[in-house]
Amino acid sequence: MYSLRSPAVAVAVPFLLAMGCVAANAAAQSRPTLAPAAAAGPQVVVPAAVAERAKTYDFKPANIASAAMREEVAQANGPSLIARKINTKPAQAKPKLNVTKMGQDMHAALKDNVRGYAFQVRKGGQPIYTLIWDWARAPGQGSSGWSLSTRMHVASVSKLITAIAAVKMLDERNLSFDTKIGGYLPTYWTVGPNSADITFRDLLTHRAGFTDTYYDGNYPTFKAQIQNGVVANPTQGNYTNGSFSLIRVLNATMTNEVPRTYVFPLNVAQSQKDAVWDQLSSMAFERYVANKVFAPSGVSGVASTPTPGSAFAYSTRPDTAGWDSGELQTQLGGAGFRVSVNDMLDVMGTFRRKGTIVPAAKAQQAMDASLGIDSITDSPAGKMYLKNGWWGGGGKDGQSWHVEQAVAAFLPDDMEAVVLCNSNIGPQGASLTQTFKNAVLNNIE
Secondary structure, eight states: OOOBOSTTSOOOOOOOOOOOOOOOOOOOOOOOEEOOOBTTBOBEEOOHHHHHHHTTOOSSOHHHHTOOGGGHHHHHTSOOSSOOOOOOSOOOSSOOBOHHHHHHHHHHHHTTTSSEEEEEEEETTEEEEEEEEEEEEOTTTTOEEOOTTOOEEOGGGHHHHHHHHHHHHHHHTTOOTTOBSGGGSOTTSOOOTTGGGOBHHHHHTTOSOOOGGGOSOSHHHHHHHHHHOOOSSOSSOOOOSHHHHHHHHHHHHHTTSSOTTOBOOTTSOGGGHHHHHHHHHHHHHHHHHIIIIIGGGTOOOOBSSOOTTOOOBBSSTTOOOOBOOOOOGGGBTTBOOEEOHHHHHHHHHIIIIIOSSSOHHHHHHHHHTTTTOSEEEEETTEEEEEEEEEEEESSSSGGGSEEEEEEEEEETTTEEEEEEEOSOSTTTTOOHHHHHHHHHHTTBO
C-alpha cells in the first residue's frame, strides 16, 4: 500500500483495501422541547443559547460573505485537463470502464496541478481503486497528508446528501417527489404567487423558478424568494443554493421538530424570529441527516464546522497558506457538509443498494429523476450520474480564490467514485468535473 504525502516523492500508486469509516461522535445537540399546544399554535421552548445568539445572529458571516459561490456552475462546465477522445476500437459485447486506465489518466492530469486530493472507486460497495496525493494541510499548517478519512467542505456535493434526506422524509410518509411544499412552509411567512405550488421535485432539480438574485443559501434569501413568488411552470431550470437550503426548513416542519405554526415565546423578540427559526431548523436538519442518512451508512461525527485534521483550501499547488472555510451551518442544504471520501462513498453505496435509507428501487427513481444530480450521461457501459461541488474564498478575484471542490459519481456496473481536491486545478482553474468525466468516457472499452 502506497500513498504520497510529500512532494519529494512523485508517485501515487492505486491500492485495494477493505475498510470502514470510524469517526468521533459529535457533541449531541439539544432538542427543543414542545410546550402544550396553544390555540394560536404550538409553542417551542427555545434553548437559552439559541435565544441569546439570535440577538446578534449573522445570517452571512464573513467567511461566507467572502465566498465565491457563483463561480460553481461556470467551473463545472469549464475546460478539462483531459481531452475527450473518440474511441475507434471495436466495442466489446458489453463495454466496461477500465478503472485502472481511468485512474492513471486522472492522476497524470492532477498531480502537478493541485495541492492535493483523495480519490476512490468502489464496486458493489467494495474499494477497487484508490489514489491519495499530497497535502490536506500544507507544511507549516499541520503537515497533514490526504487520506480517505480526511474531511473537507464538499460544497454543492452537499446537495446530493440533502436530496437523499428529502427522498427519505418523503418516503417515510408515502409522499411522492411531486408533493407541493405549501403545506410545510412556516405560517409566519408570506407566500407569494405560485410559491405554494412548488414541488419537492422542483426544488431538488433547480426548477422551482428561483431567480439568480436568490442564489445564496441563507434563510432570509430563500424566505424572500417564497414571499416574492415564482413564475408558474418555469420552462427552464436555474441553479440556486436556496432551493436546496429551503429543504432544511421543510424537513423541520414535516417532521414536526419545529411546527410550521410555531408561536414565538416571550423570550424571543419579533425582530429575532428568523434567527431563531434558522437555528432551530438547521439543528433539526442536521439531526435528521445524522440519524436517517449517515447512521444507516455507518458514518458519524459529520458537522458543518471544521474538525481537527480537516482539509484547508489552497489557491494553487505551490500555495502553503491555506484557508479555513469555517462554520457553514447557515448554508446547510445547498452546501455546508464536511465529509470524507469514505463518508460520501458509504452514503452513496447505502442509498443505492442497501435499502436501509430507502428501498433500492426508490433510490434509483431519485437518481433517474436527477434529484441532487447535475448531469446524467449515457455511455456505452451505462448511465453515469454526476454531482459537482466547488467553493472558493480567502481571495479577491480569479485564481486567487482558495478552493474546495469535489465530484461524486454513480457509475455503470454498480460502481461509485468520489474525488476531493483542495485547490484550483492548474493556473487555468480547470474543471474537476469535466476532467473526471472525460477520464471515464475515454476508458470505456
